[in-house]
Amino acid sequence: MSEDAKQISAPVLSGPERAAMVLRELGEETAAAVMREMDELSVNRISTAMSSLKGITPQLREDIMLSFASDLGITAIGGDSMKFLSRVLTNALGENNAKEILERLRRNERRSSFYLPPNTDARTLAMQMAHERPQTIALLLAHIPHEMGANLLSFLPEPLAAEALYRFSNLDVVSPSVVKELRDMLDELAMQTGTGGRRVTNLGGAKQTADILNHFTSAMSENVLGAIDERDAKTAEKIRENLFTFIDLGKLPDRSMQILLREVPADRLAPALRLVDEALRDRFFQNLSTRQVEVLKEELTSGPPIRRSDALVAQSEIVDAALKLAGEGRISISAAEEMV
16 A cells, blocks of 8 residues: 555644644635634644645544534533534535534533532532542632632632642643542532532633632732742743733723722822833823822822832732722723733
């Protein structure tokens, strides 16, 4: 058998080869739109892989598209995404094969999901998790809302909370025994409360870990992050890069900024603005009255010097106020995330 005629199996394909196959199945227009969003190196790698793929069997095409669908986590996302995936698979593999793959995904998702009893509060979860392994707690953090995760950790001993959050930030492949532990614990909780549950899915990582820390008080966030830093400085740095900071307040929509400023005591804003540049100060000034701006500018230029630590405390208090308002649904901080 010639080299070109050999049939390729899914496990031996590289990442670029898998991406090339998916893009080829999606069609020229979609593939072009996707590749326009990639960096030059990725485009080159995928283009090279696409030009060299040979020996693709119908079974391999189906396996790759099934893997693509699973990677999307599509059954846990919602109806719109499921409709999108259905169209993609139908165009690529035909209606019958698409239906078979979607049904297989639903069966797999039913087997692998965790069920969290409705109305479960963080304190109850903390009582259940207090004697569990940190890896099990990390897996739970990946399957509950981040605000609940932050509250859960606040009820745990700080060393355990820090270790669990570190494990969560590096959560990737989880051993079956840990999955079983969490499923058994949630099943027990469901029986105790006499309720069913809601299916929840999520992932770990630096950004998700930062989202949880953003719901902590600044002091607790720094303590936990400090513990992670002592263990793994690189992971801690990745988390810090995703934390919501005082500088991010400058990206808030005007309406959210105005609501926040109404909640901030007048004597805390001037110290907080001592450490920032003129551009960020202007963002605050734009959402204050002329009189308030005059008073602030006078204090910033003519007021007595203050300690840097006092300015940082003032900034932390304002960030805490913003996160509290966001948790109450009164402002949106998601709009402050960088758009790329």
